[in-house]
Amino acid sequence: MAARYAPQAPELQVSQWFNASEPIALGDLRGKVVMLYAFQMLCPACVKVATPQAQEADRRFAGEDLAVIGLHTVFEHHAAQQPSVLAAYIHENRLRFPIGVDEPGGDKSSIPKTMRRYALEGTPSTVLIDRAGRIRLRELGAMPDLALGVALGRLLAEPTPDGDG
Amino acid sequence: MAARYAPQAPELQVSQWFNASEPIALGDLRGKVVMLYAFQMLCPACVKVATPQAQEADRRFAGEDLAVIGLHTVFEHHAAQQPSVLAAYIHENRLRFPIGVDEPGGDKSSIPKTMRRYALEGTPSTVLIDRAGRIRLRELGAMPDLALGVALGRLLAEPTPDGDG
Amino acid sequence: MAARYAPQAPELQVSQWFNASEPIALGDLRGKVVMLYAFQMLCPACVKVATPQAQEADRRFAGEDLAVIGLHTVFEHHAAQQPSVLAAYIHENRLRFPIGVDEPGGDKSSIPKTMRRYALEGTPSTVLIDRAGRIRLRELGAMPDLALGVALGRLLAEPTPDGDG
Amino acid sequence: MAARYAPQAPELQVSQWFNASEPIALGDLRGKVVMLYAFQMLCPACVKVATPQAQEADRRFAGEDLAVIGLHTVFEHHAAQQPSVLAAYIHENRLRFPIGVDEPGGDKSSIPKTMRRYALEGTPSTVLIDRAGRIRLRELGAMPDLALGVALGRLLAEPTPDGDG
Numbered sequence: 001m002a003a004r005y006a007p008q009a010p011e012l013q014v015s016q017w018f019n020a021s022e023p024i025a026l027g028d029l030r031g032k033v034v035m036l037y038a039f040q041m042l043c044p045a046c047v048k049v050a051t052p053q054a055q056e057a058d059r060r061f062a063g064e065d066l067a068v069i070g071l072h073t074v075f076e077h078h079a080a081q082q083p084s085v086l087a088a089y090i091h092e093n094r095l096r097f098p099i100g101v102d103e104p105g106g107d108k109s110s111i112p113k114t115m116r117r118y119a120l121e122g123t124p125s126t127v128l129i130d131r132a133g134r135i136r137l138r139e140l141g142a143m144p145d146l147a148l149g150v151a152l153g154r155l156l157a158e159p160t161p162d163g164d165g
Numbered sequence: 166m167a168a169r170y171a172p173q174a175p176e177l178q179v180s181q182w183f184n185a186s187e188p189i190a191l192g193d194l195r196g197k198v199v200m201l202y203a204f205q206m207l208c209p210a211c212v213k214v215a216t217p218q219a220q221e222a223d224r225r226f227a228g229e230d231l232a233v234i235g236l237h238t239v240f241e242h243h244a245a246q247q248p249s250v251l252a253a254y255i256h257e258n259r260l261r262f263p264i265g266v267d268e269p270g271g272d273k274s275s276i277p278k279t280m281r282r283y284a285l286e287g288t289p290s291t292v293l294i295d296r297a298g299r300i301r302l303r304e305l306g307a308m309p310d311l312a313l314g315v316a317l318g319r320l321l322a323e324p325t326p327d328g329d330g
Numbered sequence: 331m332a333a334r335y336a337p338q339a340p341e342l343q344v345s346q347w348f349n350a351s352e353p354i355a356l357g358d359l360r361g362k363v364v365m366l367y368a369f370q371m372l373c374p375a376c377v378k379v380a381t382p383q384a385q386e387a388d389r390r391f392a393g394e395d396l397a398v399i400g401l402h403t404v405f406e407h408h409a410a411q412q413p414s415v416l417a418a419y420i421h422e423n424r425l426r427f428p429i430g431v432d433e434p435g436g437d438k439s440s441i442p443k444t445m446r447r448y449a450l451e452g453t454p455s456t457v458l459i460d461r462a463g464r465i466r467l468r469e470l471g472a473m474p475d476l477a478l479g480v481a482l483g484r485l486l487a488e489p490t491p492d493g494d495g
Numbered sequence: 496m497a498a499r500y501a502p503q504a505p506e507l508q509v510s511q512w513f514n515a516s517e518p519i520a521l522g523d524l525r526g527k528v529v530m531l532y533a534f535q536m537l538c539p540a541c542v543k544v545a546t547p548q549a550q551e552a553d554r555r556f557a558g559e560d561l562a563v564i565g566l567h568t569v570f571e572h573h574a575a576q577q578p579s580v581l582a583a584y585i586h587e588n589r590l591r592f593p594i595g596v597d598e599p600g601g602d603k604s605s606i607p608k609t610m611r612r613y614a615l616e617g618t619p620s621t622v623l624i625d626r627a628g629r630i631r632l633r634e635l636g637a638m639p640d641l642a643l644g645v646a647l648g649r650l651l652a653e654p655t656p657d658g659d660g
Contacts, residue, residue, distance in 0.1 A: 042250075042253050042254055042257045043257065044257055044258055047212055047213070048212070048213055053641070056639070056641055057641060060639075060641065060642060060645075061645060077253040077256075077257070079249060079250075079253075080249055080250040080252070080253035080254075081250075081253070084244060084245055085244075085245040085246075085250055087245070088207050088242035088244075088245035088246070089207055089245075091242075092207045092208065092209055092242070093209055144551070144555075144640070145639070145640035145641040145644060146548070146551055146552060146555065146640040146641070146643065146644045147555060147644065148641065148644060149640060149641040149642065149643060149644015149645040149646075149647070149648060150555075150556060150644040150645075150647050150648035150651065151644075151648060152644070152645050152648060153644060153645035153646060153647060153648020153649040153650075153651070153652065154648040154649070154651060154652040155648075155652075156645065156648070156649060157648065157649040157650075157652035157653065158652065218476070221474070221476055222476060225474075225476065225477060225480075226480060309386070309390075309475070310474070310475035310476040310479060311383070311386055311387060311390065311475040311476075311478065311479045312390060312479065313476065313479060314475060314476045314477065314478060314479015314480040314481075314482070314483060315390075315391060315479040315480075315482050315483035315486065316479075316483060317479070317480050317483060318479060318480035318481060318482060318483020318484040318485075318486070318487065319483040319484070319486060319487040320483075320487075321480065321483070321484060322483065322484040322485075322487035322488065323487065372583050372584055372587045373587065374587055374588055377542055377543070378542070378543055407583040407586075407587070409579060410579055410580040410582070410583035410584075411580075411583070414574060414575055415575040415576075415580055417575070418537050418572040418574075418575035418576070419537055419575075421572075422537045422538065422539055422572070423539055
């Protein structure tokens, strides 16, 4: 059997937050399972499948044990997916979970910073981070609800680490 | 039984066309049935239900007898639904039918001009225009496919008017 | 262009009716459009897609102008799809339209009589019969709602024949 | 906080098995999580939602750690839902997981024996049994995939008990 290593999740680099009274750091969520949902507001599979799924996960399970965090990782159509447009999208779709705008990659890259740090390959992408802050799943494309649920349930069943993880 | 009157469809007022090599006038479509689909790119029921329906109607039935025409009737979130953003939306969703940007209503109104002329109450809205250029159906909200199909089929079965309608 | 001929619809051969106070003959429906829906209660595409579609067509459009008629054409699992089992299926799914049991084909054939007369190739099948009693569409497999609607609408728009069709 | 007690799952009473080379006893599955899916072949919510869900759970997750077991709990339309009819249903829907026919309740009751032992209130019902053989979830009605997944994932994450449970 292969040896398996779960890397520590890099901190988010976010230029602006929606649905959050103050900036969110992964470090502050230690002890919770984090579902990090990377999307673009103009990506059809995000709009039709993965965003409603993140919304359902938030509505059913977020709280003491689970945090659902959206990340707007714009790597195409930059001009059309500005934060002001995202704000209208969040409003119209009644999204309630915190959503951060991934910090633009600078002149050299169209890939925003957190997206690059996590080596995400596109949108939608789902990243599951365990209570100790380690990446346990990173998947491109809309996941079937049943498969996402099983992955979440497995992590939620793990005990909270005693110390600092 | 009530007397019924089908008013002539007012001409479109469009500031910009997508998927059309030149501006489209309803007058040029006389002899065809026209499905005019009014939407906003950030309206969830448009994105999830009515836009795919218009796309299917176009793919299956547009041609000699039917023209499917989109109309982007922005009456809220004006800044977020600019034509440049719509262009990206059209690209990402691979929409192939002609889509016109309804001409803004001017300082006095957030309701664009064609939308007001047709007295549309919101988005999505479907307007069916017969071969003689008369409005035969105007409905707010996503229509069930079966109901839209029956309405289209009834109009498609009508003979082309001999003269100018 | 090919010459096209719409054959007269053969009469139904039904051994037992459900949801009908007396036997139904196509001849009695002249002047209406008839949607004849052939199915088997154990056929998955019937149960999940085509039966709900027939139910919706009946609920929305049946009346003066349209008659939706179910036909239980058992050509496999004969023992498991007896009329007594069909009765329970109709009850559980709250089907309201008339459903006839296609008369068994006799010793020589597992294909029931009406199914053979109409040369149906399997279930689900949809047959559309115009106001003059002619077959205008015969399709194997679940039809998309939009396509069925357009086909129905076209036939509904045709005038009632003056004489006996 | 309320004290919570997970009762030991009673043994199944099954008169006939499908998709199983020999009778299945819960005792033999100790160490695995068991998803016990109670249904009737003529129950619409079973056919359309819960049976496909059990099929997906079996296809994705059954194996070393999870066993999906169907239980045909006929408490109405007894004559129409005989094992011979169920056999055709299983064949047509290509169900692969083991399915037991719940033993009829005898003259005094229309409720079959296992259904009564588990105090199930209807169909579809889902019962989750942990690796130690205790009932951890018992739910009437089709569960959302995400909720079922989380419940399954939590139980799958529990360690196998050392002894006999």
